Amino acid sequence: QVHLVQSGGGAVQPGGSLRFSCAASGFIFSNYTMHWLRQAPGKGLEWVAVISSDGTNTYYAAAVKGRFTISRDNSKNTLFLQMNGLTNDDTALYYCARDHREGGRSYYFGYWGQGTLVTVSS
Amino acid sequence: ENVLTQSPATLSMSPGERATLTCGASQSVGTNIAWYQQRRGQAPRLLIYDASNRATGIPARFSGSGSGTDFTLTISGLEPEDFAVYYCQQRYNWPWTFGRGTKVEIK
Numbered sequence: 001q002v003h004l005v006q007s008g009g010g011a012v013q014p015g016g017s018l019r020f021s022c023a024a025s026g027f028i029f030s031n032y033t034m035h036w037l038r039q040a041p042g043k044g045l046e047w048v049a050v051i052s053s054d055g056t057n058t059y060y061a062a063a064v065k066g067r068f069t070i071s072r073d074n075s076k077n078t079l080f081l082q083m084n085g086l087t088n089d090d091t092a093l094y095y096c097a098r099d100h101r102e103g104g105r106s107y108y109f110g111y112w113g114q115g116t117l118v119t120v121s122s
Numbered sequence: 123e124n125v126l127t128q129s130p131a132t133l134s135m136s137p138g139e140r141a142t143l144t145c146g147a148s149q150s151v152g153t154n155i156a157w158y159q160q161r162r163g164q165a166p167r168l169l170i171y172d173a174s175n176r177a178t179g180i181p182a183r184f185s186g187s188g189s190g191t192d193f194t195l196t197i198s199g200l201e202p203e204d205f206a207v208y209y210c211q212q213r214y215n216w217p218w219t220f221g222r223g224t225k226v227e228i229k
Contacts, residue, residue, distance in 0.1 A: 045220040107213035112165035
């Protein structure tokens, strides 16, 4: 059974940094493209970043490009998101998600983690 | 950015009824649309991809249709666990975008 278990997150002041992780199990992690998405309080879903299965290719939403870094450690079946230069607009519930397609990129989000809350406030 | 508009924002239904949710895209996306269900306090779950294909384990009462700019998610015979928020998502134009959601609530 597919499991994505997130850890990290919390409260941080504007300009601060956070890093959280997403531990995967129940599937061959190195075969899947992985994503981060977020959901601001009372708002809809927003795609944030994607990383290829081997970690060599990454893409970011314009709102986070240059501040966030997605990475992965396939030997530990773990996905990461490093967030720097945080602003109030980054306050959201962050989800890791597995791409729907094995061995490719469907850009549909087949399985999701439980979510990690990030609160940016002074 | 391809804007997805979902309607209605809220749908008040009774268990057993048929629910029809719509999603309109500001630019044509072919059939590159997915639907997700988000129950209260839970992460979203993929229901439908490529407009009409049910994801693994999704009951047959969920069906999707449409192409181009107009899409529909139909739930034929609402079960108690189906009362949730539903989102559409397109993958045709980068960045991939979601609609604002339709909440299906108990009448």
